Amino acid sequence: MHISREIAPQIFWVGGNDRRLALFENMFPLPNGVCYNSYLIIDDKVTLMDTVDSAITRQFIENLLHLLNGRAVDYLVINHMEPDHCAYIEDLIRHFPGIKLVGNAKTFNMIRQFYDFDIETRLHEVKEGDTLCIGRHTLRFIFAPMVHWPEVMVSYEQSTGILFAADAFGTFGALSGGLYADEYDFEGHFLDEARRYYTNIVGRYGAQVQLLFKKLSGTDIKMICPLHGPVWRKDIGYFIEKYDRWSRYEPEKKGVVIAYASMYGNTANAADAVAGRLAEKGVQDMRVYDISKTHPSYIISDAFKYSHLVLAAPTYNAGLYFGMESLLREMAVLNLRGRKTAIIGNGSWAPAAHTEMEKLLGGMKQMELIAPPFVIKSTLKPSQTDELYALADAVAASVLDQAVL
Ligand SMILES: Cc1cc2nc3c(=O)[nH]c(=O)nc-3n(C[C@H](O)[C@H](O)[C@H](O)COP(=O)(O)O)c2cc1C
Ligand SMILES: [Fe+2]
Ligand SMILES: [Fe+2]
Incomplete structure (x- = not known):
């Protein structure tokens, strides 16, 4: 059965949870599992924001096909080319042969490195600050190099104020029902795992996280949709403050x-x-x-x-x-x-x-x-x-x- 959820009019969460994986990146213990998020915008052009890890593709495609109701996906926006978010690209092309891949030059090089399928006719290359109008929604792309990998970008949807944030603002830990951070006692349920995720996975790149904050200052962010863990719609400043502190290497306590x-x-x-x-x-x-x-x-x-x-x-x-x-x-x-x-x-x-x-x-x-x-x-x-x-x-x-x- 699909487990998709509407997060804004015509925008849906289509991710899933993996509670079986013992070690993230075959290195980091996952006592509470991990969640992979992907988001679908149903508009004149149906647009998918990233995909998921191979472990949960069955759930993902079920979510997707349920919402598509016979339509095809027109665009796949690839904010991050790491395999935990891209394992499904080849299958997606098979499902939707007309799909365009939206990314930057570095994204496309990564795809060529990881995969052998023909991408050359499907590329929609974006540059820093470019926008993509898909109907009522318009995405703006902000590059965030090394906010985990060099090709990373985040996408800001202008009509809703949603930031699709790639690995930024992610956490370890599967969802326990709630999709939003405010549906949890976040400090009790997620904060330690969010810190362990950030510090170990992105910790080295504090300066680049700070640079992204600078680029986003002045952007009215109403919701943050990361690729792992809950979505932020309330008290966004609380989590931004944590990320700001961690990326400045300042202790919390x-x-x-x-x-x-x-x-x-x-x-x-x-x-x-x-x-x-x-x-x-x-x-x-x-x-x-x-x-x-x-x-x-x-x-x-x-x-x-x-x-x-x-x-x-x-x-x-x-x-x-x-x-x-x-x-x-x-x-x-x-x-x-x-x-x-x-x-x-x-x-x-x-x-x-x-x-x-x-x-x-x-x-x-x-x-x-x-x-x-x-x-x-x-x-x-x-x-x-x-x-x-x-x-x-x-x-x-x-x-x-x-x-x-
Ligand atoms: C394989 C091995 C190599 C060691 N090499 C050294 C050494 O090079 N220099 C030294 O002073 N002690 C060396 N030690 C001794 C330990 O450092 C020392 O006994 C220490 O007190 C052990 O502390 P612990 O009781 O907390 O384990 C070695 C011990 C082992 C088992
Ligand atoms: Fe990543
Ligand atoms: Fe990731």
């Missing part, structure tokens, strides 16, 4: 992420000792993670959320424990910056973890070490208590300082 690695439990013990001391000093918002257990996407998401980051890891083969090295490299690639940090290293004969962590943090922008690196030789000794507490107290004082944030 004062608080501490303590991420540790440990083989025998000694570094874990130090992490717990620091966490306990921070709590005693009045720090309330804290997350302690064993990096070998928790998927890095969750730790990265919280590192974007909070103001402070404490890293603790053992030395491994004259270097840094691999999991911690990889976590820090991921943070660097995602351009995380401007956090206040502290480091705890461990080693039994030639501790090197702390210097490696310091180096990796040093390669990231505006990372401030607020206490000297603390070194454990195998296990924490009572004689080190004062020094460890001094590190914790420096972190606590910085978190509790009203001037931060």
Whole structure:
């Protein structure tokens, strides 16, 4: 049965949910599934805004055929050429041989790279700011390069004020009935997954997200239709503010992420000792993670959320424990910056973890070490208590300082 929904007169959501997929991009856990959105505008020219992942094409075509009621699709607007939104293009052409593909020069190169079917006679190329009138509705195209991929653009429908936003403003998590963000307790239901989606998938491209915001300033956006997750029709400013903050790499909250690695439990013990001391000093918002257990996407998401980051890891083969090295490299690639940090290293004969962590943090922008690196030789000794507490107290004082944030 179709599950399509009308979002404005003659504009419909025709997406679907995948609650089976374990890993998005074969990398990111999806405990709550994921939703792929596509939108259909039925006008003089029937226009489809993006398609969906191959996993849900059966649902998608059912939605589509129900609404088309025998008509054909005239235009497919391709805001983003990533396969989770384009898997169905070839079949769509088979269904609707007269369909025109609307995209930019980069979109079409991507199609040629991914697929072998003949597209040359079907292209409708648009440039930045171009419009496409499809009847009562007119789409304006705004390029958003690297707001995930280089070919990305967003489409603004001028009569309704709907922004078809590609991956921008998307979230992980399948829909639980509601199509609109305001049908959920968004903070409880979606916000953490929205942050994990943004920071891990688009996090590197904060500057490009900021550029898109600049291009859109002055545009009266009444509804945001992303390619993943719920549609925004109320309190749009709330979510724009979140995206603005994340893309400026500014923390949302004062608080501490303590991420540790440990083989025998000694570094874990130090992490717990620091966490306990921070709590005693009045720090309330804290997350302690064993990096070998928790998927890095969750730790990265919280590192974007909070103001402070404490890293603790053992030395491994004259270097840094691999999991911690990889976590820090991921943070660097995602351009995380401007956090206040502290480091705890461990080693039994030639501790090197702390210097490696310091180096990796040093390669990231505006990372401030607020206490000297603390070194454990195998296990924490009572004689080190004062020094460890001094590190914790420096972190606590910085978190509790009203001037931060
Ligand atoms: C495979 C392996 C390689 C290690 N390499 C080093 C090393 O190069 N230098 C060093 O000082 N300690 C090295 N260690 C020792 C650990 O870093 C050390 O025992 C540390 O205290 C472990 O902390 P944990 O109890 O939190 O696991 C190594 C341990 C293992 C298992
Ligand atoms: Fe994407
Ligand atoms: Fe996507």
